[in-house]
Amino acid sequence: MxxxxxxxxxxxxxxxxxxxxxxxxxxxxxxFFTPIVVDGESMMPTLEDGDRMIVNKIGYTVGEPDRYDIVVFHAPEEKDYIKRIIGLPGDHVAYKDDQLYINGEAVAEPYLDEYKIGISGTLTEDFTLEERIDQSTIPEGFVFVMGDNRRYSKDSRHIGLVPMDEIIGSTNFIFWPVGEAGVVR
The missing domain is CATH 1.20.5 (Single alpha-helices involved in coiled-coils or other helix-helix interfaces)
Structure with a gap:
């Protein structure tokens, strides 16, 4: 018993x-955290199709997004996108001769260096913020995002600015495949 x-x-x-x-x-x-699978090649060579990552969902509740953060957000097509923040509120964004200009100053994008080596022509076509969103600066509460694979990325150049309240979180840690595991910038 x-x-x-x-x-x-x-x-x-x-x-x-x-x-x-x-x-x-x-x-x-x-x-706090959720896994995500990279779908597509818009973030190559930084992220590969099928990479599995951890999304930090609390980072922006206590802080603000930074330029070059890799973020996951709800896109207009009822799908979640993963892109890199290029422009912040108050910024003017432009591209000329494959060079990023923020507020009129040339800005380096070292994460694209590897990708630029093997291509002919420019990676990113020339454009100004005015041509893309009919505004001279990014308004409060929005960010301008782009994929690292500029030729094949559907990003703010096509879908417009991303409202900050549509951002799920930031990500920079790949956990699968194991051979690729680690922090990305």
């Missing part, structure tokens, strides 16, 4: 532990 009560107690304790573990996992995934 005593062993039967002991078994029921042990079963109850294991059930509670599993329930707590699943509850904590759900809370962490819903509020």
């Amino acid at each position: 005593e062993t039967e009560v002991k078994k029921k107690n042990e079963l109850w304790e294991w059930s509670k532990a599993l329930l707590i573990a699943f509850g904590l996992a759900a809370i962490i995934r819903f509020f």
Whole structure:
């Protein structure tokens, strides 16, 4: 009789532990971090199609986005996109001769150096913010995003500015495939 009560107690304790573990996992995934799979080649060579990453969902609730952050956001097509922030509120963005200009100053994009080596012509076509969104600066509450694979990326040049409240979070850690695991910039 005593062993039967002991078994029921042990079963109850294991059930509670599993329930707590699943509850904590759900809370962490819903509020703090979530996995995402890179779909497509718009962020190559930084990210490859099929890379699995962790999205930090709390970073922008306590801080502001920075230029060059890689973010995941809800796109107009009812799909989540992953792109790099190029322009912040108040910025004027332009490209000329494959060079990024923010507020009239040339800005380096070292994450594109590897990609520029093997191409002929320019990676990014010339444009100004006015040509893309009919505004001279990015308004408060919005960012301008671009994929690293500029020739094949559907980004702010096509879909317009991204509202900050549509950003799910930032990501810079690949966890799969294991051989590619690590922090990306």
